[in-house]
Amino acid sequence: MEKWSLMTITVLLGLIVRWMVSFGSYSGAGKPPMYGDYEAQRHWQEVTYNLPIKQWYFNTSDNNLQYWGLDYPPLTAYHSLLCAYVAKLINPDWIALHTSRGYESQPHKLFMRATVLIADLLVYIPAVILYCCYLKETSTKKKIASALCILLYPGLILIDYGHFHLGFALWGVLSLSYDWDLLGSLAFCLAINYKQMELYHSLPFFCYLLGKCFQKGLTGKGLVLLIKIAFTVVASFAICWLPFCTEVEQILQVLRRLFPIDRGLFEDKVANIWCSLNVLIKIKNVMSPQTQLKLSFAFTFLTLLPACIKLTLQPSLRGFKFAMISCALSFFLFSFQVHEKSILLVSIPVCLMLNEIPLMSTWFLLVSTFSLLPLLLKDGLLLAYVVTTLAFLTVCETSFSIFEKTSEEDLQLKSFSLSIRGYIPSFKAFPKIIKSLFIVSVTLMGILTLMSATLTPPQKLPDLFPVSVSVVSCLHFLFFLMYFNAVVLWDSRNGRNQKKIH
Numbered sequence: 271m272e273k274w275s276l277m278t279i280t281v282l283l284g285l286i287v288r289w290m291v292s293f294g295s296y297s298g299a300g301k302p303p304m305y306g307d308y309e310a311q312r313h314w315q316e317v318t319y320n321l322p323i324k325q326w327y328f329n330t331s332d333n334n335l336q337y338w339g340l341d342y343p344p345l346t347a348y349h350s351l352l353c354a355y356v357a358k359l360i361n362p363d364w365i366a367l368h369t370s371r372g373y374e375s376q377p378h379k380l381f382m383r384a385t386v387l388i389a390d391l392l393v394y395i396p397a398v399i400l401y402c403c404y405l406k407e408t409s410t411k412k413k414i415a416s417a418l419c420i421l422l423y424p425g426l427i428l429i430d431y432g433h434f435h436l437g438f439a440l441w442g443v444l445s446l447s448y449d450w451d452l453l454g455s456l457a458f459c460l461a462i463n464y465k466q467m468e469l470y471h472s473l474p475f476f477c478y479l480l481g482k483c484f485q486k487g488l489t490g491k492g493l494v495l496l497i498k499i500a501f502t503v504v505a506s507f508a509i510c511w512l513p514f515c516t517e518v519e520q521i522l523q524v525l526r527r528l529f530p531i532d533r534g535l536f537e538d539k540v541a542n543i544w545c546s547l548n549v550l551i552k553i554k555n556v557m558s559p560q561t562q563l564k565l566s567f568a569f570t571f572l573t574l575l576p577a578c579i580k581l582t583l584q585p586s587l588r589g590f591k592f593a594m595i596s597c598a599l600s601f602f603l604f605s606f607q608v609h610e611k612s613i614l615l616v617s618i619p620v621c622l623m624l625n626e627i628p629l630m631s632t633w634f635l636l637v638s639t640f641s642l643l644p645l646l647l648k649d650g651l652l653l654a655y656v657v658t659t660l661a662f663l664t665v666c667e668t669s670f671s672i673f674e675k676t677s678e679e680d681l682q683l684k685s686f687s688l689s690i691r692g693y694i695p696s697f698k699a700f701p702k703i704i705k706s707l708f709i710v711s712v713t714l715m716g717i718l719t720l721m722s723a724t725l726t727p728p729q730k731l732p733d734l735f736p737v738s739v740s741v742v743s744c745l746h747f748l749f750f751l752m753y754f755n756a757v758v759l760w761d762s763r764n765g766r767n768q769k770k771i772h
Contacts, residue, residue: 303337305372310338311350311382312364312373318347319354320367323513327524332367341527344510345463349434353385394437395421401444405625412625415669420621422665424639424658428651429611435464436618439471443594443622447587451479451495452502459506466528470601470615474593477578481585533607535562539736540610541641541743542603543569549737562606569604573751577758589761594619596754603747610645613638627682627757628670633708634750636663640715641743643722644736652723676701685760711746718742 317333317340318326326347329335340347357364364370364378402417426436438461445454458475461468479499486492514520535553536544544553544566553562577596581589598616602608617638624631639659646655666672678684678701687700718739727734 302372305374308374308379308382309372312370312378313338314340314347314350315354315357316365316367316370318351319358319365324516324520327514327520327527335527337371339527341530343463343466343528344514344524345460346465349389349464356385357381389434390437393434394440397437397440397444401440401622408625412669415665416625419624419662419666419669422658422662423617423621423635424655424662425614425617425635425642427658428639428646428654429614429642435461435468436614438464439468439618440622442475443591443619446475446478446590451482452498455479455499455502456506459503459510463507463510467609467612467615470598470612471594471619473574473578473597474581474590477582477593478585478590481582484582485585530607531559531563534559535566535606536608538610539644539733539740540608541613541740541747542608543744543748544604544608546741546744549741566604566606570600573604574600577755580758589758591619591622592754592758592761595623596751596758599747599751599754603744603751610642613641624666624670627675627680628666629672629675629704629708630681630750630753632663632666632670632672633711634746636712636715637743637746637750640719641739641747643719643739647722656719673705676705682757682761686756689760714742 321330321332325333326340327335329339333339354365360381361377364373364381398420399417402413402420405413405416408416438457442454442458442461445451445457455475458468458471462472480496483492483496483499486495488496508515511521511524514524536542536548539545547553557565574597577593581593595616598619602612602616617635620631620634620638636659639655643655646652675681678687681701681704683700690700718735722735722739725735
């Protein structure tokens with residue numbers, strides 16, 4: 271009972287912080303002609319309620335796709351429709367076709383926040399709590415600390431606030447940890463059908479389940495499991511997409527909206543390899559769009575391949591979670607049309623490893639939030655960023671003593687270090703190097719944050735600070751990609767000290 275009482279207090283604390291931060295300004299609020307992300311969510315309710323399904327993803331006189339057209343999968347549209355029915359009961363003006371454009375009022379803002387909070391309470395937060403409650407070989411104190419740290423992670427609080435697709439993905443991880451493979455497959459299908467960016471996690475799910483089928487034998491139980499999983503996936507997608515399957519053109523139009531290849535390799539300044547290289551080489555000027563797409567695919571595929579092969583041949587829950595991190599980070603760094611918010615898809619599996627590798631997980635989560643700094647400054651969230659980041663770092667240090675967890679065992683790099691010493695006998699200072707790099711990194715992020723917030727860039731270099739933040743973050747992410755791959759590839763399949771969900 272004491273455990274659940276403390277966990278309840280933790281959840282309430284996390285909810286209070288998330289709710290307080292949500293009362294900040296909205297991106298683009300009150301600024302025509304687009305009015306920001308708040309208007310996007312409201313407009314989707316307007317469109318789905320007033321138009322027939324066959325028009326949701328098509329450009330018409332009633333649905334101008336240039337004005338926040340739907341560009342997420344059907345489950346997002348259905349969620350908007352459900353919220354629209356509730357909005358209609360409260361105030362029809364909120365979703366009136368055409369006339370509600372740019373609508374803002376305090377009651378409506380409260381309604382929009384409430385829809386997000388309810389969805390979080392139903393999907394995301396229960397998954398976090400259950401995951402932390404049933405961590406094996408972990409004290410009650412550490413379970414509660416893990417839950418609090420995940421709920422206080424600044425990136426998931428400051429950006430968009432609602433993360434239902436991540437909640438579905440967490441339910442998938444939780445289900446697989448209990449060997450509920452069909453339920454895990456269903457949960458992840460829901461995640462993909464809510465936001466297509468969940469494809470970042472698709473290969474680890476596929477490789478882990480395929481590896482389990484191989485282990486059971488593809489001529490016996492493994493074949494039966496494979497058929498059941500395939501049926502679950504096909505049935506889940508069929509149900510979600512059924513209203514759009516009346517015509518081929520309907521399906522193609524939805525896919526065009528979900529994967530806008532014509533936008534090019536990148537748009538805004540994102541902390542990935544292409545935007546960073548663009549500082550030195552104007553990639554769009556020296557390569558055709560087709561070449562950019564092929565190059566992006568090749569680098570993404572090659573960098574995620576080692577972790578996927580290892581997971582398929584040696585499936586384990588621990589390896590699965592590390593592969594989720596490695597693959598999502600490969601997609602973020604090298605794939606096509608990456609949004610800065612996509613770093614959250616890497617952050618959520620990193621959150622799940624806070625209990626196992628506290629220093630590296632905390633470090634990555636700090637960098638991931640820092641990489642969003644230009645977006646946070648644009649939205650007037652500097653104070654919220656500083657406060658939540660300091661609170662998160664304080665809780666992580668208090669709960670996990672991260673500065674003391676720098677040994678090779680704590681960093682999960684003992685096997686890797688032994689391999690390196692085979693070639694470099696003097697290589698013994700790796701833990702000290704990591705600790706020093708962490709201090710330098712935090713200091714550098716603090717300086718860049720201060721400069722971005724207080725200094726005016728030179729006229730000839732108006733994007734000096736956003737570009738600096740992106741490049742510095744990208745270098746960090748490349749380092750983390752090598753680190754997580756080293757952990758995956760040098761990890762023993764039957765390690766006795768693996769902390770899994772029971």
